[in-house]
Amino acid sequence: MPETPPTYRYLQSHEWHNLQGDSVTIGITQFAADELTDVTYLDLPKVGTKVKANQRFGEIESVKTTSDLISGVSGTVTAVNDALAKTPGLVNSDPYAGGWMIKIKADDPAEVGKLLSAEDYLKKTGH
Amino acid sequence: MLKRTPFYDFHVSAGGKLVDYAGWEMPLLYRSVNDEHEQTRKSGSIFDVSHMGRLHFSGKDAKEFLSRVVTRNIADQKVGQSRYSLVCNDAGGVLDDVIVSRDMKNWLMVCNAANREKLVKHFTDVRRSSGLDFDMADQTESTAMVALQGPKIIDRVAGILPVDVKAMKRYHFETSSFMLVKFTVFRSGYTGEDGVEVILPAKMAGMAIKALASGIDKPDATVKPAGLAARDTLRLEAGMPLYGHELSETLDPLSANLGWAVDLTKEFIGVAPLREIAKTGPKRKLVGLELEGRRIARQGTPIVLDGNIVGEVTSGTFGPTLQKSIAMAYVDANHAAEGTQLAADLKGTLNPARIVKLPFYKRQ
Numbered sequence: 203m204p205e206t207p208p209t210y211r212y213l214q215s216h217e218w219h220n221l222q223g224d225s226v227t228i229g230i231t232q233f234a235a236d237e238l239t240d241v242t243y244l245d246l247p248k249v250g251t252k253v254k255a256n257q258r259f260g261e262i263e264s265v266k267t268t269s270d271l272i273s274g275v276s277g278t279v280t281a282v283n284d285a286l287a288k289t290p291g292l293v294n295s296d297p298y299a300g301g302w303m304i305k306i307k308a309d310d311p312a313e314v315g316k317l318l319s320a321e322d323y324l325k326k327t328g329h
Numbered sequence: 330m331l332k333r334t335p336f337y338d339f340h341v342s343a344g345g346k347l348v349d350y351a352g353w354e355m356p357l358l359y360r361s362v363n364d365e366h367e368q369t370r371k372s373g374s375i376f377d378v379s380h381m382g383r384l385h386f387s388g389k390d391a392k393e394f395l396s397r398v399v400t401r402n403i404a405d406q407k408v409g410q411s412r413y414s415l416v417c418n419d420a421g422g423v424l425d426d427v428i429v430s431r432d433m434k435n436w437l438m439v440c441n442a443a444n445r446e447k448l449v450k451h452f453t454d455v456r457r458s459s460g461l462d463f464d465m466a467d468q469t470e471s472t473a474m475v476a477l478q479g480p481k482i483i484d485r486v487a488g489i490l491p492v493d494v495k496a497m498k499r500y501h502f503e504t505s506s507f508m509l510v511k512f513t514v515f516r517s518g519y520t521g522e523d524g525v526e527v528i529l530p531a532k533m534a535g536m537a538i539k540a541l542a543s544g545i546d547k548p549d550a551t552v553k554p555a556g557l558a559a560r561d562t563l564r565l566e567a568g569m570p571l572y573g574h575e576l577s578e579t580l581d582p583l584s585a586n587l588g589w590a591v592d593l594t595k596e597f598i599g600v601a602p603l604r605e606i607a608k609t610g611p612k613r614k615l616v617g618l619e620l621e622g623r624r625i626a627r628q629g630t631p632i633v634l635d636g637n638i639v640g641e642v643t644s645g646t647f648g649p650t651l652q653k654s655i656a657m658a659y660v661d662a663n664h665a666a667e668g669t670q671l672a673a674d675l676k677g678t679l680n681p682a683r684i685v686k687l688p689f690y691k692r693q
Contacts, residue, residue, distance in 0.1 A: 239558060240362045242647035242654075243623040263625055265362045265558060265646055290623070294361065 521567025568688030
C-alpha cells in the first residue's frame, strides 16, 4: 500500500487535499479506495461549479456501494479528471496521483491548513 | 461469535478481507473484485463455499420425504445425479433454492448458509406431521466444501482429484477415496463457467488446499483464490438467482423463471398455489436489464415506465466481463417483454434500462 502522502491534508471521510498555490487537488485515500473495492463510476462536477467546504461535490460508486465525495475547502472547480470516466479503476490503482478527481481554486487557501494532517488522519480513522 | 470454515487460516494467509456473511467469517475479496472475476472467466479460481449447508437424508422414506419438500421431480433421478430445486412453503413461496444429489444409499442437499437452520426446522416439522421414517444429518460443520471454477479448471484438477472429472457430465458427481480421505466431486458451480465443487472432511481441508491451490501466489497462477464479491458479480452475469435477492418466502419460483425446476404434476408442499399461478401466469416476472452508462441499480431501485413504478431491482452490478451496468428486476408481466425500454430511478435520476435476454453472459 502506498504511503499516505505526508504533505497532503485530509478529511475524516477519507478525501485528500493537495495545495499548490491557490489550487487544491482532491481525491480519496488508498484506505477508502480499498474499502469501496473496485470503483465503477464517478459523478463529478463540471468546471466552473462552486464547491462549499464540508459539502458534497460528487458521488463515487463501486461494486459494493455508493458514497458521497466531500470537499474540505470552498472554491470553484477548475479541472476535472476526465480519465476517470473511462478508467474509474485509477482511483483503486493510483489514488494519490492518477486517481485525482477535481482541482479547485480555493476561496481561502488557508482553509487547507485547518484540515487533518496525514498523522492525525491515520490516528482518527484508526488504520 | 462468527463461525469459521476449515479454510479460515488459508483466507488469512492469502490476504483475504474477511466479512460476516450469514454468521460466517468469509472472504469478501483477496485482491480486487475485477481481478478475481476475470481470473475466473479466463483461467480459474478457488472459492470457499464451506458455509453452505450440507444435509444428508437416509432411511426407508428418505426419497418420499424429499419428493414432498422439493419442487423438482426426483423419482427418476439416478445415482450420481444432482438436480437444482426449490423448497417451498404452503403458499408456494421459496424457503430456499437447493441442489439435491442422489448417492448409493443417501441423498444430499446443499442449501444456502442463511437458510440452513430454517430448513432443518421445516424438515423436522414435516417429519413429525407426516410420520415418514428417515434420518437427517447436518454435516455442514464436519465437512468442508470448495468450488473450483473457470475454463482451465478441469485440466488442472484432472491430475489431482481421484475421479475422472473429464468424463463426468455436468450436474453429475462421484465419491472416491484418496489417501483414506473421502472426496465427493460435483461437476457444477455458480459462476457461469465450467468447473467442480468438492466436499471433503473438515480436518483434511488444510491438506487439500495445499494440493488444489499450489502456486496460487504466483502472478500467472492458473488458479487463484476468489471471494464472495466476485462470486456475486459472476453469478449475476450468468443470470443465476441469489436467495434474499431474486428469491424469498414471498416470491414464487414461476415468477422467477424457474418453472423448469417445478414439476406441477407431482404432489409437494406449495403445489396448489403454484398450479393457480401457472393457470393465469405470474403477475410479475424476473427480467434482465441493461442500463445505459456506468451507474449501478442496486436492490430496491424502482423501475419506472411513463412515470409509473412497474418493477423493482433485486440485484445490480457493473459486469466486469461485459463492461455494462446490469440488473435483475421483477417487472409487471405486461411490461416484461424483451426489448422493452424502461428506466431505473436512481435517487430521482431516471436512467434508461432495457429488458434483455438472460443470462447476460454465456461461456463460449
